[in-house]
Amino acid sequence: MESITQSHPYSTPSHCTADFCLIPIGTSSPSVSQQVADVQRLIEKSGVKFVMHSAGTTLEGPWDKVLNVIGQAHTMLHNQGIVRIQTDIRVGSRTDKKQSMEDKVAVVERLLGKK
Amino acid sequence: MESITQSHPYSTPSHCTADFCLIPIGTSSPSVSQQVADVQRLIEKSGVKFVMHSAGTTLEGPWDKVLNVIGQAHTMLHNQGIVRIQTDIRVGSRTDKKQSMEDKVAVVERLLGKK
Amino acid sequence: MESITQSHPYSTPSHCTADFCLIPIGTSSPSVSQQVADVQRLIEKSGVKFVMHSAGTTLEGPWDKVLNVIGQAHTMLHNQGIVRIQTDIRVGSRTDKKQSMEDKVAVVERLLGKK
Amino acid sequence: MESITQSHPYSTPSHCTADFCLIPIGTSSPSVSQQVADVQRLIEKSGVKFVMHSAGTTLEGPWDKVLNVIGQAHTMLHNQGIVRIQTDIRVGSRTDKKQSMEDKVAVVERLLGKK
Incomplete structure (x- = not known):
């Protein structure tokens, strides 16, 4: 447990997969497809690897x-x-092997x- | 708010989509693919509509x-x-239209x- | 794996904890506190053990x-x-011991x- | 939509709340309390405001x-x-007011x- 008392912070994982589902709140319309499309364009521009599915978008990097x-x-x-925006993220990292989506x-x- | 004081409980939605990610805890192996495969077979037998993706499985019904x-x-x-098993579920229901995955x-x- | 080919379905766990965060979509207002309060009353009437916190409500039963x-x-x-309503649920079950919230x-x- | 075509990336929100539930996978033991305790100590050292509850830890900052x-x-x-580690995060941000946990x-x- 000596690692906990170290003064330097830990780095974050160099590789992870994160599946997220973003929900705009208080938008007056029950449809969120326009916002989801905008987010897809943003991700595409970012260069992060991604796949969209019906319940979210999975990122890898x-x-x-x-x-x-x-x-x-x-x-x-x-x-x-x-x-107001609420997002659910399932993020995973592993060190035993690099496993893609x-x-x-x-x-x-x-x-x-x-x- | 009188609906809250009614004596009969509400029914549950007749249609929903539920995306879930199940994690076995304390399995000694970091791989969960065998368990995920067993769950896929169980769902297939249940007759519930489903689609698997890299971050979970989406059900509809x-x-x-x-x-x-x-x-x-x-x-x-x-x-x-x-x-021990922990599952994250994103479940949605809507009444304005029936929208499939x-x-x-x-x-x-x-x-x-x-x- | 013979259990998978059985004709009788499995029962569901007799005990679990489920932490959920419910989000109404398309409500025109960013505030969801009125809906959260109504849900608290509903749960209280149901008799299910529960605790509310700032990011959700935990149920046990x-x-x-x-x-x-x-x-x-x-x-x-x-x-x-x-x-339209979207809910995130973290549900866990374990068979080694009955552990309360x-x-x-x-x-x-x-x-x-x-x- | 011109904002999407801008060359500068967006900043991230200056304030958010994030409730997370971290699960170690392949640990041989179903208990995760030791890991949860270590994470609490790490957060405390980080200076980020936090509250632990039975289904996760809520951060604010x-x-x-x-x-x-x-x-x-x-x-x-x-x-x-x-x-291998899997974490579920519910993260929310809002611009209409600064609301604490x-x-x-x-x-x-x-x-x-x-x-």
Whole structure:
């Protein structure tokens, strides 16, 4: 536990996957597709690897860069007049191997005999 | 607010989408693909509509049925000897229209000019 | 894996803890406190053990009962005219011991020397 | 939408609340209290405002600082030999007012006539 008493802070993981679902609150319309599209464009410009699905968007890259892009998405939508935003993020990191989003699905599909 | 004082409980939504990510805890191995594959088979047998992606599995159907299947997945894995399981669920319901998983993605892709 | 091919479905866990954060979408106001208060009243009437905190409400009880109450909350708010609702749920079950919400915090506080 | 085509990236929110639940995977033990305690100590040293509850820990502060501390927690536990970590984060930001964790609970309790 001596690591806890060190004076230097830890770095953040150099690689992670983060699946997020962003929700604008108080927008008067139940549709959020316009905002989701804007966020997709923002991510595309950022250069971070991403895949959209029906329940969120999965990002892959260095922790700081990935979480920074999600924060930028909040700011972008705040700038559009959305005063409150709530995002759910599932973020994972591992040190035993570098496993991409595609690898994760492929391993399960192989077990299921689908590939 | 008189609805709150009613004696009959509310029903649950007849339709919802639920994206879940299940994590076995204390399994000695960092790999969870075997458990994820077993859960996929369980869902397939249940008849609930589902799609797997790299950060979870999205279900679509009546609230009770969808949440019941996820609970069954916990029990199935407990029966395999996994003593602790934690699942994150993003569940949504709407009454203005019936929107499928595919519809949600299609709307955003149309806005992005990809379809 | 023979258990997977059985014809009888699994039961759901008899005990779980579920922490949820419910978000009404398209409400025109960024405030959700009125809805959160209504949900608290609904839970109180249900008899399910609960504790509210700043980022959600934690429930404790049988899987079916706990997830049913959250579904009822969706229906109650839909009945109030809120057409879209998104909820994030962190649900956990374990079979090695029955650990209450209070126990979980107490164990960590003891390790931190706060109790 | 011209904001999307700008060359300068957006900043991240200067204030947010983030409730997170960190799960070590492949630890052989179902107990995670030791890791949770270590993370509490790390946060305390970081100077970020925080409150622990039974289903997670809520942080409050600038986006970059808050998300950085959670990333540091991943690295700290990786350094202890935990090869895989999954965290669920509920992060919210709003621009209409600065609302603390305590404010959020107080507003609901007032509506419930408890304060």
